[in-house]
Structure formats: structure tokens, C-alpha cells
Amino acid sequence: MNRFTYTKANSIDDTLREVNADHDIKFIAGGTNLIDLMRANVEHPSHLVDINHIDLHAIQETAEGGLSLGALVKNADTAYHEHVQSRYPLLAKAILAGASPQLRNMATNGGNLLQRTRCYYFYDTATPCNKRVPGQGCSAINGFNKIHSILGTSAHCIATHPSDMCVALAALEARIKVIGNDGERVIPFAEFHRLPGDTPHIDSTLKPGELITSIELPSKGFETHYQYIKLRDRRSYAFALVSVAVGLELQDDYIQEARIALGGVAHKPWRDETVENFLNGKKAAEDAFETAAEMMMKDAKGFRYNNFKIEMAKRAIVRALVDARDLKTPEPLHCYTYNRHQQQ
Amino acid sequence: MKDIMNKEVDDRKEDAIVTEKQLLPVQLNVNGKQYILHLEPWTSLLDALREHLGLTGTKKGCDHGQCGACTILIDGKRINSCLTFAVMYQGVPITTIEGLAQGDKLHPLQQAFIKHDAFQCGYCTPGQICSAQGMLNEGHAYSRDDIHELMSGNLCRCAAYNNIVKAIEEVIETGQTPDAV
Structure with a gap:
């Protein structure tokens, strides 16, 4: 290090103020990803600012009827928070x-949003990586790419965003409040993370020196019909x-509003509003779900070892939609602590 | 290049920011005792415990937050001590495996691990026991499935998992959990 x-x-x-003094700084909060990356010599800041003592530790209801999650609240405290459990169980589960x-x-x-890809070539400083060193080339495209993206890739990078939390936040249309020396701004979740394009070293639209202060959840939490499915090697x-976050608003057997976000398939949590619009107004039945899954994977492209993700994602989307439709809410608390769908 | 680097260091001094030659004072509260240490900022909490305080019960496995051997309790909550810096824990109550027994009286989890043969080589055991105590403090384990999931941050290379779960289950079932540590 x-x-x-x-x-x-x-x-x-x-x-x-520290940002003004030195541009080669990093903020450290939980440090679980940053310190790991520093040990791997992928990140090497010259100065760390410990932000844990800033007053961003609250979860509170907002004037708009939503919930504001302080940037420094721990992931566990967020997931087990009474209001998150009752109103945003999709987020708790993710x-x-x-x-x-x-x-x-x-x-x-805040740190969960900013965690970096777990692409093994990004971590291995002995191999070229455009995300680590722009212009070096991508080792994953023709390498061992089992964990890599199938959507929104570029010739420069096929890394995925690793977060589960962010997949639920994408489905819930959260907004991210940030502050910098140019003032405060609010970033819609869909615009927070970015696709790699020809600048894969930039993960998000957060500007250098900006600090995330909170995640704002809108009032609609899809707390009656939701599911988070995560498929992994263990x-x-x-x-x-592949992971899928689904929120459904149903009236009788018909879909009033559908949200679908995918994890493990792209450089950002993946949403496709044309698919959601297709589902809106349809009967919540398997044939519509299967069409939606096909639509969502229409442009998916494998890179050899990750070809399996395309079929896996389709099946996971259908299963998450079926689970969400059939969900008996509220789930007991312990359901959140393991993958309920794998126990059945 | 050297001049530029020196200048940066000099600027830092003017801003009263510590230079990399300086050690930072930190008071660590470990197992109820206060220790004053002077540490480099990049010293992990794990290294501070092991190398500076001689508390070698906490183990270094992967040093990447992937194995759980370094699990300790911060204010009763379990964390990976390898993935954090000691200077960030000024005055915060820290409990390590050395702080669980009361004198010669073993902690119920320690006793149960022995009874159920819940280890072979023992290297992961301090982390397993601290993690189990953390799980009990957190209060979300209601079933064997919950224990499986909520202990998944602790790997056991000898695969003593079945007996680890049995030991923890016994402590939960017999209600021997001591007050939150």
C-alpha cells in the first residue's frame, strides 16, 4: 500500500476545504473497497479525508413522503431500519x-454507490486494463470473462457494477444528493452510474471533489409486490x-406499473423503460413476462465465457416477476436474511 | 520531480496536515483497557491489535475482507479488522477474542465450540466466535438457515461448518448468551 x-x-x-488544498485526495468512510484497492495498488491516494464524523448518519422521512438515507448510514443499519423494512423491502432484501x-x-x-468493479483484470496490475490505466487495453474482452457484462459494453471495457443495493435503487428511482464546492445538486439514479464508452476509468457522473450526502427514496416503494433475485456461484x-430487482403495482390481475432493474450484466444497474412500458397495462401473466425478458435481452451480447448470462437473465427476470406477482406480504423478517427463492 | 514532491510535503506542513513522516496518536479502547499508540495512518486495525498490542488472537487470513478470520466487535458489532485503519477508531469500544472469556471462565460460545468439536486447525475460530457473538448481538438469527446465511462471512478451510452451526445453535437454544459484548 x-x-x-x-x-x-x-x-x-x-x-x-480539503478538496481545495489537494486534488489527489480520497474520502474514506467504510473503506471496505478503497482499502482493498489500495492494498492491490489499484488506488493510491496521497491523502485520505476520514468523513465518518460528518453528520450524515440519519434516516428520515422527507417532505415528499419518501425516505432520505444518510450517506454515512451503514448498509446493515439501512437494511434493518424499520421504515426501509416496511416501505422499501426490495431495498432491504437487495x-x-x-x-x-x-x-x-x-x-x-454512499460508499456502496461508489464501489468499483470486481473485474479480476482491473485488480491485477500485471494485466492491461482501460479502467485502471486509460489506453492500456482490455484484458477481459478476449480473456476469461465469465463475470462480465452482456449489455451496454464498449470495445474498451466490459466490466460490471458489483452492487446489489444499487440494483434496487435503480428500480425504485432513487435520487442522489451531492455537494461540492460548486454547490449542491441532485442526480437521478439512472444518470448516476455511466456506461464505459471510451472512458471506462470514469464510473459515475459524480465530479471530482463532490461528496454524496444522501440517497432520496421516492414515496412509492412497491412494498406489496417486489422481488430481488441474485444468482451467484455460491x-x-x-x-x-445476474441479479434482478422487480417492483410491480397491480390492480386485480393487471400491471399498473412495472419496474425491472438488472445487476451483474452491465457497467451500471440496467433498466429498460421500453420493457416496463410494454408491461404496463398488461395482464400479469407468464407470457407477458417471457416477452418482457426477451425484449430486455434483445441487444445482449456475450463474450464467450459469459454467454450463459443471457439465458440466465431471461429466466431470472421471469421468475422475479412471477415471485413479485405472487408475493404474500409482509414477509417475515428472517426471509430477508437468505435467498428465500432458493429454499423452496 | 523530487522538488515537486518535496514542495507538496512542505505545503502540507503549512496547512498543519500531518506529513508521512509523522505518527498519529490514537487511543484504542480494547477489551476494556485503554492503550495510547502512535501509528502510521496506513496501519490496519488488525495490525495494530496484533503487532502493536500483542493481541494475536485475532488472525490475519486473507487481509482482503474475504475470509472473516480477523473479525472483531466494534461497539458490539462485528467487522473485518483487516479492512480498516486503526487511526479511525479513537476511543471506540473494541472487543477481540481475548475479551470474551471472564478470567478462567470461558465464554459460552467458546465452551460450545469445544463441546461440539467446532474446529480442526483453529485458525478461523477466533473470527468465527467473535462473528457468532456479533450475530447474537444483532438479533436477526431465528433459524438454522439464518445462521448459515449470517455466518457466511467466516470461511473455515477445514470445513467444520456443521459443528460450528451446532455450537451456535446450542448457545441460542439454551439462552446462555451473555450480555452484549
């Missing part, structure tokens, strides 16, 4: 599908090969 200097910030002002209990106790909401504590 490189050597660095370290200061503690006690306020947002403190933090943003968070609890990720990482391990230890890591969820450390990792923060039953717990592994990144998704």
Missing part, C-alpha cells in the same frame, strides 16, 4: 443479498452473476 496522509473532517465544510454481515456493518450507503457472500 502507498503511504498517505490522513485527516479527520468534522463537517461538510471541513471536507470540501442490501442483505450483498457482501457479508461484517462488511455490511462497515460499508456505508449461495452467500459472492457477487452476482
Whole structure:
């Protein structure tokens, strides 16, 4: 690990002042991804600002009837929070599908959004990687690419975004509040992460020096019909090969509103509004779900070892939609702590 | 290049920011005792415990947050001590495996691990036991499936999993859980 200097910030002002002083800084909160990347010599900041003491630790209801999740609230505390459990169980379930209990106790909401890909070539400094060093080339495109993207790829990068939480946030249309020396702004979730294009070293639209302050959930939580399905190489504590977050609003047997977001398939949580619009107004039946799954994978392209993800994603989408339709809510709390669909 | 780097260091000094030559003072509260250490900021909490305080019960397995051997309790909640810096824990109550027994009286989880033969080589065991205590403190384990899922952050290379689960189940069932540690 490189050597660095370290200061503690006690306020947002403190933090943003550090940005002025030195542009080679990183904010550290949970540190679960940053420290790992520093050990691998992928990240090497010269200065760390410890932001854990800033007052961004609250989960509170918003004037619009939604919920504001402080950027520094731990993932575990968010998932088990009373209002998240009752109003946004899709989010609780997605968070609890990720990482391990230890890591969820450390990792923060803001940090979860900013975690970097687990592409093994990105981590291995002995291999070329455009995300790590722009212009070096991509080792994954013609390499061992089992865990890589099938949608939204470019000739420069086929890495995936690794988060589970973010897949649910995409489906819920969360908004991200950020602050920088140019002031505050709110970023719709769909615009927060980006596709790799020819600049895969840039993961998100957060500008250098900007700090995430909160995740704003809208009032609609799809708490009656939802499902998060995560498929991975082992039953717990592994990144998704494919994951699906579904929220449905049903009236009788018909879909009023559908949300589908996919994880493990692209450089960002993947949504396709044409698919959701196709489902809106349709009977919530398997044939419509199967058509939706085909539509969602229409442009999917495998890179040899990840070809299986296309069929896997289609089946996971159908299963998540069926599960969401048939869900008996509220689920008891312990259902969130393992993959319920794998126990049946 | 060297001049530029030196200048950056000099600028830092003017801003009263620590330079990389300086050690940072930190007071760690471990198993009820206070320790004052002077540490490089990149010292992991795990290394501070093992190398600076001699508390070698906490193990270094992968040093990447993937195996759970370094699990300790911060304010009763379990974390991976390898993936965090010691300077971030000023004054926060830390419990390691050394802090669970009361004198010669083993903690119920320690006793149950022995009774159920819940380890072979023992390297993952301090992390398993701290993690199990953390899980009990968190209060979300209601079934064997829950234990499987909520203990998944601790790998056991000897695969003593069945007996680990039995040991934890016994502690839950007999209600021997001591007050949150």
C-alpha cells in the first residue's frame, strides 16, 4: 500500500476545504473497497479525508413522503431500519443479498454507490486494463470473462457494477444528493452510474471533489409486490452473476406499473423503460413476462465465457416477476436474511 | 520531480496536515483497557491489535475482507479488522477474542465450540466466535438457515461448518448468551 496522509473532517465544510488544498485526495468512510484497492495498488491516494464524523448518519422521512438515507448510514443499519423494512423491502432484501454481515456493518450507503468493479483484470496490475490505466487495453474482452457484462459494453471495457443495493435503487428511482464546492445538486439514479464508452476509468457522473450526502427514496416503494433475485456461484457472500430487482403495482390481475432493474450484466444497474412500458397495462401473466425478458435481452451480447448470462437473465427476470406477482406480504423478517427463492 | 514532491510535503506542513513522516496518536479502547499508540495512518486495525498490542488472537487470513478470520466487535458489532485503519477508531469500544472469556471462565460460545468439536486447525475460530457473538448481538438469527446465511462471512478451510452451526445453535437454544459484548 502507498503511504498517505490522513485527516479527520468534522463537517461538510471541513471536507470540501480539503478538496481545495489537494486534488489527489480520497474520502474514506467504510473503506471496505478503497482499502482493498489500495492494498492491490489499484488506488493510491496521497491523502485520505476520514468523513465518518460528518453528520450524515440519519434516516428520515422527507417532505415528499419518501425516505432520505444518510450517506454515512451503514448498509446493515439501512437494511434493518424499520421504515426501509416496511416501505422499501426490495431495498432491504437487495442490501442483505450483498457482501457479508461484517462488511455490511462497515460499508456505508454512499460508499456502496461508489464501489468499483470486481473485474479480476482491473485488480491485477500485471494485466492491461482501460479502467485502471486509460489506453492500456482490455484484458477481459478476449480473456476469461465469465463475470462480465452482456449489455451496454464498449470495445474498451466490459466490466460490471458489483452492487446489489444499487440494483434496487435503480428500480425504485432513487435520487442522489451531492455537494461540492460548486454547490449542491441532485442526480437521478439512472444518470448516476455511466456506461464505459471510451472512458471506462470514469464510473459515475459524480465530479471530482463532490461528496454524496444522501440517497432520496421516492414515496412509492412497491412494498406489496417486489422481488430481488441474485444468482451467484455460491449461495452467500459472492457477487452476482445476474441479479434482478422487480417492483410491480397491480390492480386485480393487471400491471399498473412495472419496474425491472438488472445487476451483474452491465457497467451500471440496467433498466429498460421500453420493457416496463410494454408491461404496463398488461395482464400479469407468464407470457407477458417471457416477452418482457426477451425484449430486455434483445441487444445482449456475450463474450464467450459469459454467454450463459443471457439465458440466465431471461429466466431470472421471469421468475422475479412471477415471485413479485405472487408475493404474500409482509414477509417475515428472517426471509430477508437468505435467498428465500432458493429454499423452496 | 523530487522538488515537486518535496514542495507538496512542505505545503502540507503549512496547512498543519500531518506529513508521512509523522505518527498519529490514537487511543484504542480494547477489551476494556485503554492503550495510547502512535501509528502510521496506513496501519490496519488488525495490525495494530496484533503487532502493536500483542493481541494475536485475532488472525490475519486473507487481509482482503474475504475470509472473516480477523473479525472483531466494534461497539458490539462485528467487522473485518483487516479492512480498516486503526487511526479511525479513537476511543471506540473494541472487543477481540481475548475479551470474551471472564478470567478462567470461558465464554459460552467458546465452551460450545469445544463441546461440539467446532474446529480442526483453529485458525478461523477466533473470527468465527467473535462473528457468532456479533450475530447474537444483532438479533436477526431465528433459524438454522439464518445462521448459515449470517455466518457466511467466516470461511473455515477445514470445513467444520456443521459443528460450528451446532455450537451456535446450542448457545441460542439454551439462552446462555451473555450480555452484549
